Amino acid sequence: VDDNCDGLVANGTVTQSYYVDNDGDGFGASGTTAIVSCAPVSGRVTNNGDCNDSNSAVRPSASEVCNGVDDNCSGQVDEGLTFLSYYPDLDSDGFGSSASSAQSSCAPVAGKVTNNTDCNDGSASIKPGATEVCNGVDDNCSGAADEGLPTQSYYVDGDGDGYGASGGAAMVSCGPVSGRVTNSGDCNDGSAAVHPGLSESCN
Numbered sequence: 785v786d787d788n789c790d791g792l793v794a795n796g797t798v799t800q801s802y803y804v805d806n807d808g809d810g811f812g813a814s815g816t817t818a819i820v821s822c823a824p825v826s827g828r829v830t831n832n833g834d835c836n837d838s839n840s841a842v843r844p845s846a847s848e849v850c851n852g853v854d855d856n857c858s859g860q861v862d863e864g865l866t867f868l869s870y871y872p873d874l875d876s877d878g879f880g881s882s883a884s885s886a887q888s889s890c891a892p893v894a895g896k897v898t899n900n901t902d903c904n905d906g907s908a909s910i911k912p913g914a915t916e917v918c919n920g921v922d923d924n925c926s927g928a929a930d931e932g933l934p935t936q937s938y939y940v941d942g943d944g945d946g947y948g949a950s951g952g953a954a955m956v957s958c959g960p961v962s963g964r965v966t967n968s969g970d971c972n973d974g975s976a977a978v979h980p981g982l983s984e985s986c987n
Contacts (some may be wrong), residue, residue, distance in 0.1 A: 794822045802828035806837045811844055813837035814857075833857060850890035862890050870896035874905045879912055879925075881905035901925060918958035930958045938964035942973040947980055949973035 786793050802825040803812025811834035818832070819825055835857035836842040846856045854861050870893040871880025879902035886900070887893055903925035904910040914924045922929045938961040939948025947970035954968070955961055972978040 797822040800830050801832075802830060803832040804837070805829045805834070807834070807840040809834065809840035809843045811837075811857075865890040868898050869900075870898060871900040872905065873897045873902070875902075875908040877902065877908040877911045879905075882925075933958040936966050937968075938966060939968040940973065941965045941970070943970070943976040943979075945970065945976040945979045947973075 799820050799822045801818035801820055803818050804816050805812045805828060810829060812829045812832040813834050814832050814837075816832060816837075819828060833844040834842070835854060842853065842855055842857065844857045848855045848858075848862060848864055850862055850865050852861055867888045867890050869886035870889055871886055872884045873880050873896060878897060880897045880900040881902055882900050883905075884900065887896060901912045902910070903922060910921065910923055910925065912925045916923045916926075916930060916932055918930050918933050920929055935956050935958045937954035938957055939952045939954055941948050941964060946965055948965045948968040949970050950968050950973075952968055952973070955964060967980075969980040970978070
């Protein structure tokens with residue numbers, strides 16, 4: 785209204801730019817056209833820094849949370865948060881695959897863990913810290929199979945008489961070896977009728 789009859793409306797008063805605030809979070813939508821007024825305008829505010837005016841949780845000064853969204857309208861996503869490397873844990877033993885690439889994330893990733901020390905991610909019994917058993921497998925991911933277990937020398941028993949060939953090469957193993965025995969006293973490993981412990985006959 786031209787209150788003083790000088791032909792001008794609201795002259796000499798202080799005006800401000802007002803921007804639409806659709807989500808009612810106190811921050812106006814960026815990129816919108818302002819209404820200039822000397823008095824507050826319903827549904828509008830005096831700033832236009834809101835990068836998402838349809839979500840009241842997204843606004844300048846909001847705390848950034850790990851959700852893939854620019855919560856604080858800084859132009860960045862999930863900035864300032866702690867990110868970790870996550871690796872697939874297909875056998876669910878708590879150890880990630882050493883052969884897989886990492887996924888960087890600020891939140892836990894389903895089916896993944898923050899280490900990659902599993903040498904066999906297809907078997908839950910094979911993992912760092914597992915008990916090494918005599919099976920020819922690196923059960924504890926140390927890089928060696930059957931380490932630390934007691935071993936014996938096994939010799940070929942070609943005639944199946946329970947006595948290995950004398951002079952034969954030994955195979956060192958922590959467990960029985962098919963076709964081999966733990967002694968090498970057989971002087972004729974081609975005949976089961978000749979071996980230590982037999983009674984000598986006139987032949």
